[in-house]
Amino acid sequence: METGSTPEQGVAPGRPVIETHVALVGDGADIAQARDLAVAFLVRVRADYGLDVSQRAVDLTQLVVSELVTNARKYAPGPVLLDLRILGDAVEVAVWDSDPTLPIARAADAGRIGQHGLEIVMAVAQAFEAQREPVGKRIIARLALTAP
Template sequence: MRSSESYPGEPGAVAAARHLAARFLSRVGMGGAAAAEQTVQIVQLVVSELVTNAVRHTDGPCGVDLELTGQTVAITVWDTSPQLPVVTEHDPTRVGRHGMEIITALCGGFQVARREAGKQITVRLLLADAAV
């Protein structure tokens, strides 16, 4: 199962993408139980961090693609900037710039692919791990 949306590069895109993730997981049967609610929250956090980066660091549209394969959800966010994401070294005293650090901790890493106009970042999250 798959769901995709495109957004203008504006702050409202973050909330819209979080809603997309919740609707998607509800459609695939992840709504209701406490573990499932935690899964929804983690997927929404990952989507939120990636879309926030797309909105904050680019000046064009962005998009989200969610795909469920077995028990893994692939989250892909594209934007129009060719600049690749930077994971900064862990620093608990730093304010901000923790997005990709959070993504790496929750998803074990990410893949970046260049697009004709920009890039896309894909992460995979095993839903069973998100429910723990």
């Protein structure tokens, strides 16, 4: 976990930036590694910084990380970068991959088998955005740290 004191968007002045990053290189353990990192990050945030992090936030963050990393692994060649950061009362999950094609949420269809990951992420996130980068794209979801 990295911390710093540089002012960041969404971070109160004087409050350290609480974040962690990992590059996932494409082996079969990437998705499990990403989920484990997300849980460990939020547990450390709770223990080391005394922030209120609900079990719901831990579970939903793990789900969002799993869905976004799975999609990146499935559709983009090369490494995947996962960034987790605390922004006020939310955790931001950002996943970068090398494919510049932005994902498109499909209309809900109970009869469709699979391809519901983006729908799930958008349903549980407070905020969601997909942005092209100079190389590839970054998908960002923000989740509340405490239960509503």
